[in-house]
Amino acid sequence: MDNKTFNQLKKYSDANGVVTALDDNITMKLNAYGLYEESIIDETKTINDKALQVMSHLNTHTNETKIGETLFSHIKQIKFNEQLGYYQNLYAGYVLEDNYREIATAGGIATWLFSELFKRDLIDGVIHVKQNKDKDxxxxxxxxISYSVDEIKKGAKSKYYPVEMSEVLKVVKDKPGRYALIGGPSFIMSCRLLAETKPIFKERIKFMIGLITGHQKSSRFAESLAWQAGIAPGQLSYIDFRKPIIGKPASDYAVELKGYVDHQLKTIIKPMKSFIDQDWGEGYFKTLASDFLDDVFNETADVTLGDAWLDNYNDDIDGTNVVITRNEIIDQILKEGHKQQQLKLDVLTEQEVMDTQTSHYRHTHDELKYRLYKLKIKNQWYPKKRVEAINDLSEFRQKVQDLRALIRKESHIYYLKALKEKDLNIYLNKMQSLQKMYKKLYKEKNNM
Ligand SMILES: Cc1cc2nc3c(=O)[nH]c(=O)nc-3n(C[C@H](O)[C@H](O)[C@H](O)COP(=O)(O)OP(=O)(O)OC[C@H]3O[C@@H](n4cnc5c(N)ncnc54)[C@H](O)[C@@H]3O)c2cc1C
Incomplete structure (x- = not known):
């Protein structure tokens, strides 16, 4: 692919940074919208076509089902489900021991699993997302990368924030060791493709833990929440995106923000529902790549973790994980954890796991065909996915999709305008008008 085409198509990239491990002429940069993008260092050199195959939107030779088959189909009593991919067991649960659940976003199983792999001497380091120590x-x-249980615990909690892997993959390449990593579906898929291409990554990355990720957000999401709470852009120093509210269900959480207001460091806690951009379905600050993903359940991960958004777990404020296992060692660790009362684990059915992500699955997977179709009829390029580019959605669902695309796009544009003109209302007013249209659409549908 020539550099010009690459630069045109990179807007569909999830910009996970994995490609930099194969082509050192590509680097990752955060753009003005607060989104990572690939940047060619020396435009006189053509980029490496083979390297581009690790980018989920450009990959043409395989898909998540095929990679899943290679990785997992040999496992004894493995099952396959079109929606969930390969799996050994399906659970809902949380950590009972120590403070794992308390410090985590959902049930704490991600942090506990990393700690168990570490304590059992199966890994030396954990590649995950932590607070940036660089004060500049x-x-x-x-x-x-964390190298102790203490460090692993400090990296707990979901960060709805842009991240990329170029730096950590350099460490993996340069520093021999056994690593476990965690990431959203396209991150894990890219790492699988990287491991296929460069054996050193296959040798060193021993476990890949997958998150269910509704979508990826720009850094402006955190900034917008802070600005709405009174912390001006550039003054936010810490954010906890998911703080439980006593007396409310797990899904009804707050945001904790720390930052400078009138030169004084303040901590502000506000219910997520009080922010204009609180509804994940509407897609504020969403990356374009998130709308071109067909892998909801992180099908190439050794274990997939998400929130068990089911009525009987949602009432539990402390959070519960949904768990899909595809690796015998991890499944065994979970079973032992249950037996030794370190974990609470219930077995779920395929339908129950699906029910934890109903809206996410409908938007991300089922209605992707319409988003692809819209590009196809305009004769525009679109990524090769496991779903066809066709339009069989109802008129209502088409309108919902169109409006969500508009909200995604305009949230980026109007926030930047607000920032440049130092006036948050520019963003808020625009979003309010789009929200009105969105609500009207649902109201009309309900009155029909
Ligand atoms: C952007 C995003 C969107 C999500 N959307 C959904 C959703 O729609 N539905 C759903 O069921 N679950 C979603 N999740 C997953 C959910 O929020 C929990 O992360 C998951 O259930 C694991 O919970 P835990 O308590 O076991 O994790 P914890 O024990 O709190 O550990 C979380 C681990 O994930 C790592 N981490 C944090 N942020 C990121 C990140 N951005 N990328 C990679 N690793 C990270 C941390 O470093 C830590 O190791 C999302 C997560 C993220 C990061």
């Missing part, structure tokens, strides 16, 4: 950088979070 405006980035709040980044991929980093």
């Amino acid at each position: 950088s405006h980035l709040l979070f980044k991929y980093d």
Whole structure:
């Protein structure tokens, strides 16, 4: 692919940084919208076509089902489900021991699993997302490596923030060791493709833990929440995106923000529902790549973790994980954890796992065909996915999709305008008008 085409198509990239491990003429940069993008260092050199195959939107030779088959189909009693991919067991649960659940976003199983792999001497390091220690950088979070249980615990909690893997993959390449990593579906898929291409990554990355990720956000999301709470852009120093509210269900959480207001460091806690951009379905600050993903359940990960958004777990304020296992060692560790009362684990059915992500699956997977179709009829390029580019959605669902695309796009544009003109209302007013249209659409549908 020539550099010009690459630069045109990179807007569809999830910009996970994995490609930099194969082509050192590509680097990762955060753009004005607070989104990572690939940047060619020397435009006189053509980029490496083979390297581009690790980018999920440009990959043409395989897909998540095929990679899943190679990785997992040999496992004894493995099952396959079109929606969930390959799996050994399906659970809902949380950590009972120590403070794992308390410090985590959902049930704490991600942090506990990393700690168990470490304690059992199966890994030397954990590649996950932590607070950025570089005080000169405006980035709040980044991929980093933890080498002790204490460090692993400090990296707990979901960060709805842009991240990329170029730096940590350099460490993996240069520093021999056994690593476990965690990431959203396209991150894990890219790492699988990287491991296929460069054996050193296959040798060193022993476990890949997958998150279910509704979508990826720009750094402006955190900044917007802070600005709405009174912390001006550039003054936010810490954010906890998911703080439980006593007396409310797990899904009804707050945001904790720390930053400078009138030169004084303040901590502000506000319910997520009080922010204009609180609804994940509407897609504020979403990356374009998130709308071109067909892998909801992180099908190439050794284990997939998400929130068990089911009525009987949602009432539990402390959070519960949904768990899909595809690796015998991890499944065994979980079973032992259950037996030794370190974990609470219930077995779920395929339908129950699906029910934890109903809206996410409908938007991300089922209605992707319409988003692809819209590009196809305009004769525009679109990524090769496991779903066809066709339009069989109802008129209502088409309108919902169109409006969500508009909200995604305009949130980026109007926030930047607000920032440049130092007036948050520019963003708020625009979003309010789009929200009105969105609500009207649903109201009309309900009155029909
Ligand atoms: C951007 C994003 C969107 C999500 N959307 C959904 C959703 O729609 N539905 C759903 O069920 N679950 C979603 N999740 C997953 C959910 O929020 C929890 O992360 C998951 O259930 C694991 O919970 P835990 O308590 O076991 O994790 P914890 O024990 O709190 O550990 C979380 C681990 O994930 C790492 N991490 C944090 N942020 C990131 C990141 N951005 N990228 C990679 N690793 C990270 C941390 O470093 C830590 O190791 C999302 C997560 C993220 C990061």
